[in-house]
Amino acid sequence: MDLELLVDLLEALEAPQYRYAELEKYYHGHQSLAFLSPESRAALGERFGRMATNLPRLAIGCLSERLRVTGFSNASVWPLWLANDLDQLSDSAHRDALLFGTSYAVVWANERGNPQVSIESPKQVTVLADPGSREIVAGLKRWTTKTTTEAALYLPDRVIRLRANSLGAVATQFNVVDEMDNPLGVVPVVQLRNAERIPVGAPYYYPERLLDWGWSEVHDLIPLVDGINKLLADMLVSAEYTARPRRWATGIELIETPRVDEDGNPVLDDNNEPIMDVVSPIPEGPRTMWSEQAEAKFGQLDGAALTGYENAVNVLLGQIMAVAALPAHMVGIFTDNPASADALRASESSLTARAESRQKMFGRAWERVGRLMVAVQDGADPDTVDVRTEWCDPATSSAAQEADAVTKLVQAGVLSRLGALRRLGYTEDQIQQELADTAADREAQTDAITKQYHQALMRNEQ
Template structure:
């Protein structure tokens, strides 16, 4: 079993495995950034057009990833069996700027199959462990084939060196009981630091996108979109070439030569006049002029629209996201219906990523406390609703459920999208309002004139005497 390897052997094993998949990860990253190479065009044409050929990038891969990522917002954590919220975990989350870090991790996981989160101790504040989101381009983890849990991981990075020197290559090896830092010196990895924490847990968590039974490390959302995106970029590039050669009018003339086209000083016309005019010449004896009919680009438009429909069917994106708009604006119900698949896909990602972030926060508790509280096993991730109802619709539904007693106040606040900090402030405001009401009732009781037994209370006969004290207030005070 590979668990018996020493740190240096582990390092070489993980680096070799990571290097094997780096070309694929870099290609996926290029597609997300829109810097992929041009496909489906003959090399001879590319050579002939040379630097005049620029690819028109229709970046559907980025659209597919961002449309899902925009619906993956974490709003807090809660212990399912012991209270509404996990405020201590949310403080750790905020201290590590994971509102932004989690979004970056989700983008990388959707595009590159997976991202990682690494947990470590904080030398400046022991109560706040350090949590960082990491890219699959720099981190790789190996899983135990029996348990499917990570058993070792490596992170590689380069640090700038002095002027003229090569960057310094570093690697951090993570094992269940230790963390070992290496530096590459004269072509060999040399251990420079070791931290034996003895926690018995690998402090690296994989955030895999669409993991499968045989591919636990995930699948990229771009896999099914890349061929269609390549085709769309090719068609769009051809359309621009066609616009230059066939859309602008092409004129012809007979009985003239190229030397006849000059300005008043005898200088030949510039390249723009020659190229834009596209004059075809024939040096015959009879002078004639004419114009060829320009071409239409509707075939390119129809092809692009068909490719966009295929992307919509494969990814669940609403047609409007891909520019397939209709003449009649859709109704609100039609918009929600068109987003049904996208919403469901986002909810599936919330379930998978949520499990990963729960493991991250359990590791943070383990690093902070040295042991894991049993209640952390019931930790849950609170996500923002992936659907897009209007706030008025949601508020109306939540208010009705709360008024009927089905929904507690805390859950109503959470369903309305209030953050953990906002809910804390609202609780404090409720307590303050209740304290003021109680103080007002007690003050009214203490300042009210005494009443004679059997006599009506002051003001009961409609007079304008001192304000009467409700009987329930007195009873409440006695109770």
């Protein structure tokens, strides 16, 4: 075992963990109030420690729900994809990649020799890439049990199982417990990186280092979300103390009442005299106020308007909509709801374009997963397997309009039946089932026509 390589992998795994913890807090809406002063925090204690509108989860959800793999150009890949439940688990990989900037898939063989794919979190898995070719040269997965730290080191020629009899172990504490050959000839770890720029390998500089870790969709939203949460907290405090109307009264003499302690006994001063407090004769609780004095007057002060907070929140929401490519109707601005299907698609055009960009980035990784699955299944060289990822249309479309457009293309001879079914979003399994059902219907119709023909001949002969 190469100890220096293990040290590099463990450092690469540990370096972004603090960032992952921060991003995860924002995704779950558990971040603290960023603009709360230490004095205010001490005064509030635990009574108002969390006030969060979970726009980061909304931004990731709106993007990931448009990233759905519908098939592969290589017909042998899709059954393996379904056998590993990747039609469901791929969504988790996309969400982690959008949140943390990267996620992973490990491809190996199970006990029966069939391809087995596991979706992995960047909190447990990392890789090292050759800066020249950008190919992955080593991978590591680390996890813990109650008493040990386990690890798997993935190399192009072998896979090594490691164990340390302690938690939080360093590289020198790991011992080899198993080692097996890697017949694939490549590292069986695939990285889904969410990065619009090329990583430059700057391990000691921030934010350049984010290019190596991958870019989180939440990163740019953090200061804006903190600002909105601060405004919402201020608005709620203002609503409690100033937005409720206050009553007033004039022409009424105040009364004196003795101050009492918790037990109801009068509080005495240094002269052993009861301490008197001047209070209003009208308590806060009753709904009706009355006074026998003719000069008494009652009134009510208007509550403070909160429209200033609304305007400030809308300013920050506009920035979030621009940064996250979210249309107005997705962030709760109901005055700008699209009036038609075309207007809806136009309002989501930026989000659709961003989803198409992520499809291109993640498509390469899923093609790599497909090659490795076929290589495990057939024993082929992964580099010789031709696979292309097919995605669903990320745009919001009307089923009736889409079907009408596809029908016209088929009638014009532009699309075949298979192409029409793919354009409508059918998966490969659904397409094959539809073709089989169509063939069965035609055969049944042919049998019925043949039967009617023979019955007519028999009647004529009689």
